[in-house]
Amino acid sequence: MxxxxxxxxxxxxxxxxxxxxxxxxxxxxxxxxxxxxxxxxxxxxxxxxxxxxxxxxxxxxxxxxxxxxxxxxxxxxxxxxxxxxxxxxxxxxxxxxxxxxxxGEKRDNGMTTTDAGVVIPKEILDIQKVPTDVRNLSAVVNRVSVTSGMGSLPILQKNTARLTTAEERAENPEIAKTILKSVDYKALTYRGALPLSMEMVQDAPNLKTLLNTYVQEAKELTEQYQIGQVLKTATAVPAATTDDLKTAYNKGLANYNRQWIVTESFYNAVDLLKDGNGRYLLQDSIASASGKALFGASVLIVADDVLGVDGDAKAFVGDPKAFVLEAIRSDVAIEWDHNENFERILAVALRADFKPADTNAGKFITFGAGK
Structure with a gap:
């Protein structure tokens, strides 16, 4: 040419x-x-x-x-x-x-070989990752993909309609009208990027995969804490005894798929409780994320600050799928080479909104064991 x-x-x-x-x-x-x-x-x-x-x-x-x-x-x-x-x-x-x-911003500081000196010494060793809470509440709530950045979604409330008797060939009685609630949403953008020097990627080939997982978990934890904020809006219920917990579980939640979402402090407090026969309240359950059940319902454990602050014995009991609506506009993960700075960048972006839907579907418990 x-x-x-x-x-x-x-x-x-x-x-x-x-x-x-x-x-x-x-x-x-x-x-x-x-x-x-x-x-x-x-x-x-x-x-x-x-x-x-x-x-x-x-x-x-x-x-x-x-x-x-x-x-x-x-x-x-x-x-x-x-x-x-x-x-x-x-x-x-x-x-x-x-x-x-x-x-989305000017690059001030990224991860460099110096920053990672403790993780990657001169002699490359196997990299150990600090354990991260991988239990994601988004798995138990109602995640709905939406096609616009803002709008309204219809939510069907708990069904209380019943059929009535009718004479032969008589006109059909009308079933009680469905109760629809419109939930308004506006997707917000949550995003972040992690720059890595190419020297780090070359010297520790498994580092990129490791940190890719780290970036993804950061996105999942963002969902975790946003969902926690919605769960905290449920009807507040104080509980000081085992009977208080049973009442909160037993009343007002019929026909809902009940489960427990509890803080570590709540779990620890309840794990020490026994019934009148000396049996621990928490029972083994292979169907539960935590391997335990409380009053027959599965238990999912989250960090204290998802539902409160460190040391808070808090719990949501009810149906999280009916209670929480997560409107997802987009969920993307990307990576690219930035040749000018000889680095690789890992990034994720989530556009979503988190709203209470059926507010009768759960209760928010603050537990303080009685003397």
Whole structure:
């Protein structure tokens, strides 16, 4: 390909790139846009930039070849010349915009080899991850995918309708009307990125997979705490004795799929209680996330600060799927190379809203054991 042809194609690609950058910039600043659409646009910009880089390298190689002396051309012909398109630099405007799209902010500090000195010493050892609470409340609530950033969802309340008797061939009695409640939502964007130096990734190949899991867990914990905030809005019930707990469980929650979501402090307090026959209240259950059941209902344990503060013996009892609505607009995880800084970036983004739906479906218990 002649240099003139390359330059013509370069001009066309650069114009296409400028148009696409303007389009994606507008999309990235629009509150109603979808993160997935922005991500797709970023990929298209990356592809255009790569095409431009490749052509610039070809143009440079042709120019250099034309300037070689006969002796130099002979020497060059005897070796395999490899061209790395990644060596070219992006324009300042494109580079900065791409960084904004991918991180949402200016990069101040990332994870460097120095930061990770304790984890990755000079002699690479197996990396041990600090245990993270992987029990995610999003598995037990009503997660609904929505197609817009804001709107209203109809929620069917607890059914109390009954059929009535009727004479033969008489007109059918009307069933009590269904009780629908509209729940308004507005998806908020939760996002974060973790920059890793390429030196770290190269020196500890399993680190990227490890930290990818870490980033995903950060997203799951975001859901965990947001759902906890909704559960705390349930009808407050104080409990000081075992009988108080039984009453809270037994009354007002008929026809709901009851379960317990409890803090570690609540679990510990109840785990020490016994009934009148000296048997512990918590019983083994293979169907429960914690392996325990309370009054026949499964028990799911969360950190104290999900439902309160450290040391709080708090619990939600009822049907979390009926009580909590999680409206999901988008849920994406991405990773990319940032060649300018020789780093790899892991990122997640969640657009969602968390709302109480059927507020009769649960109670929020504060427990203080009686003397």
């Amino acid at each position: 002649k240099i003139s042809e390359i330059e013509t194609e370069l001009d066309a690609l650069k114009k296409q790139m400028a148009t696409k950058v303007t389009e994606i910039r507008a999309l990235a600043t629009d509150d109603d846009s979808d993160v997935a659409d922005v991500q797709k646009g970023v990929t298209e910009i990356d592809d255009l930039q790569k095409q431009i880089d490749d052509l610039q390298v070809e143009r440079s190689a042709i120019k250099k070849a034309q300037e070689l002396s006969d002796e130099e051309r002979s020497l060059k012909g005897q070796t395999n010349m490899k061209i790395d398109p990644n060596k070219t630099q992006e324009t300042v405007e494109v580079r900065d915009f791409m960084h904004y799209l991918k991180t």
